Amino acid sequence: MSYDRYNYQPNFKPVDHLFDDRLRQFTDGGGQFHDLNLPKFYYLEKIGIGGLKSWRVPDVDGKTARPLFKDIDFDNLEWENIGPGYSFGPSWKSFWVKLEIEIPEHWLSHEIIEIDWDSSSEALIYDHKGLPLQAFTGGERNLFRIPHKYRVTDRQTFYIEVACNGMFGNGADGHPDPNRYFRLNHADLGLPNMEARRLFWDFWILGDAAREFPGGRWEKYQAADVCTKIMDAFDPDDVKSVATGRKLAQKLLGTKVDSELVFDEFANNEIRRIDVYGIGNCHIDTAWEWPFAETKRKIVRSWTTQLRLADDYPEYVFVASQMQQFKWLKQYHPEIYSLVKEKYTTNQFLPIGGSWVENDTNLPNGESLLRQFLLGQRYQFNEFGFYSNIFWLPDTFGYSSQIPQICQLVGISRFLTQKLSWNNINQFPLSTFNWKGLDGSQVLVHMPPANTYTAGAHFGDVVRSQQQHKNLRDIPTGLLLFGHGDGGGGPTEEMIEKLRRCRGLSNTAGGLMPTVHLGNTVDDFYEEVLAKSNNGADLPTWVGEMYLEYHRGTYTTQARIKRFMRYGEVKLHDVELVTALASIKSKHYKYPAEKILALWEDLCLCQFHDVVPGSCIGMVYYDEVYPMLDELVANADKLIDEALEVLGGKSTINLDNLTFFNTLPWNRNNELLEISQTQQPELYQLISNDQVSVRDVYEKDTKLVSVSTNDEGKLKLNSIEDIKYPASVTQTSDGQFILSNELIKATISSTGIITSLYDIVNDREVIATESTKQTGDGIVGGNQYLIFDDEPLNFPAWDTELYSLNKFKLLSGGEVTVLSNNKLKSSILVKIKISDRSYLETEISIQGLLASKPDDQDFNYIKFKTFVRWHEKYKFLKVQFPTTVYTATQANYETQFGVTQRPTHWNTSWETAKFEVAHHKFMDLSEFNYGVSVINSSKYGGAIHGNLIRLSLLRSPKAPDDQADMGDHTFEYALYPHKGYLGSDTVKLGYNFNYKIEKHLFEDPASSFSKLINSIKLEAPENLILSHIKRGENDYDVNQYEAYKTQSTEKSIVLRIYESLGGATSGLLKFGPILKVAKVFKTNGLEEEGVEVEFNDKYELPISLKAFDVVTYKVVLKD
């Protein structure tokens, strides 16, 4: 080697930040220098498309119409001539644009010809026969590669369906803007220089490597050096310099990045390899900032686009969840649906997830959660021939402690989410782990470390998939979910091209860059995790609920959807029970299987993770969801009435033969029933003439009666004489009110605060009256309403924040009047002004009891029925009960099929985070020998801290629906003090409180309803709940799917039983001879037969459940 002796021209040392900053100039389409850099060569030619014509779809009944292509008569439309600069609008409207193009002949020899369309909105291009080809999303996806069959020089027509909304509807920060317009920026026909475009992608990844790799690493400087050389070699007057640049890029990217072959190569440092599996997806929220009606179009737009991408990139794998969305596609675009099925056979378009929609998991009840999968898995099996083995739920607001168990019941052992990375207090500590649920069942969980399910597949996303992985030590692999969601149409070609280059970089440079894979499925990834973790046994375990430390307002927002959900679930329980019984009783009764399936599909649809949480725009609720659920209830009632007619007949009403509608599997005692003169005049008259316990309630023309069931399930009207512990209300000389039934006694201040609830039998005061920061220093006691300032940092409909707990007003100044003083029920009415716009009225009542001795008491509780006129802004209404249970460190909250315990203290930030939590029909604070439950009829939010129980009632967020919860509300709750720890009485009261003694009163002279309902009996300790009775899903007269068709004409009954409190328990299932039981099978949640179980000659079947077990029996009846 020779070394020059003299240095005539000194060199400078490059200044890193200047050189790095310069890199942006090379690909920047704007700025001063684009003509001197790569953008100069992006297109060989580009021509504007002239002669555009547009038709605005007229509204139907004042609402946006979204007709299908096949329903439009294109020859007879009034077209308007338009061009760039035209504005489509206003918000939500729909347009069709006619586009005629002629491709210049000399273009045909080139690789790609494109249509470049930017209407600033979502749009979908169709061919002239109406086949959807690909979506455009203004700003995100403007290019459409003209497929080969359309590469002809003849003049040809395409149509573009323009939707007047963006990816995220029409404004996410508040009420959607009704007057948004979408500008047509351009409509061009383009002939791109694909080598220039490829250099652009090369340079993008290399530039990111130069900027984002950490200092001190050779990879960073190599990347910077290559980029600089590419720029230095570039000559804007010589298109060949593009090829020179690509050659230089190969030094770090390798030679394979232009095809899928890049994924076949590996760096030769296998031992240190960290694998990242890229999976395309497009997370379409089934409703959110847009209605269901628009979602139906988002689906075809997004999935058509993905089919195109799968054609162009053989290594590309796309997954889509939510069978409801598949069903819509099949219904509206069967031609695209069959293309989806084709790509399924090549493993490129994979249905995933198992559920009907990506549902909320806090609010639906246990049966609903199971039905999400029963609907989803069966639909998927019928269409694609397999069950999903993964619950795909990237974006839901927290995860119930029973998800692992419910997943295992429906054949799912894997789970994916990402949402916990949104926690706003604690960082969730794991990425890949076992999640153990309430009953001990587990699922294998992965949370993609890039902390997004809509990654842009950037260099940084790939690197973060490694760097942010929480337990790489356990398992050196992660998933990267990429693709625009919500109408962005999923991944773009650019994303796949970037991933090819990331892989090229790791093949040559290795080390800092994880090895990104395309072509593998989600299954492959989980298989690899199992293979590398001793089948999961080596992975860490998370036990119990996966609480999302965010979006805590969603347990309360949009009270009406919550009420509908609880009520709808009860209705569907009742429908399935009575129709099942009717179909057993009568051969002439046709089981309404299709209608019942449709009801469940609608209810499950409304459990979507923005619908039931209350976080959609108003249009979703007022135009779609509430009418849908109103109809659901009406249809359910109709089905119930029809079935009852089969079961009993209801010609004349005779008090002696009257059966009332108790659909719970236990007797009801002393239930109060309101009989309305307008709705049930005949019955009203009979009762008015009868000498039973009767009184007028404060609603006009309504009588109240007390009813019980006897062992045959027949109605019994209780008489005044039956009441051993009569209710009463008295006013003391100092203005207080005493409500008592001689077993408990409530003292209520003249302003409506319960200052004492004394349990006479157990000699126990229930209400605490010490003044604290939370109770204030006025009159302290129970049923104290509070109004909190509720101004969250983000997402008003979703969020309520910790600091709100310190800023509240106790509502005072209540006015109390005696409403009724009656042995059956005594009550007072408390009226409280909330503001100049809002007030509430609560009836506080106590019931007279029938029991002959105190220990045998009926459920003895104080009931609250509240009417609220609510016109507030960013306020949160709650009610609180300070109790004398001072030291319990855990409180109990009912979850789907069990109880979740949560701390009552704020020891660490993890407990602080749970300042507002979800529950179902009750929450409970108990010490070992005494406790207090709060039962509710339609509420889901609440919290118990220290000795204080708070039930969340109403919120008033102004975005995305500024009308959310405005107006009138009625709801009920109860305070139930009980001897001993939380027990089955609270569980049952929760049921009784929600499963009202319905006014489906009917005559049952032959007792057929009673006999049938009594032919299925669970004899067991009361913590075992027979929660659901329905027809077998696969029976010939129930099943709606080709794949499950059977020759058998057997009928079966399916029973769901669960252990509700957390202790292994045995019992006996008894079937009456009327049922004609042939065989009994234990099944999974999909009703697939497992082992046959023996019963004795008395048709008795011993059953045994583990703590929090949920079991399903299929009872096959003789033909």
Ligand SMILES: [Zn+2]
């Ligand atoms: Zn979502």
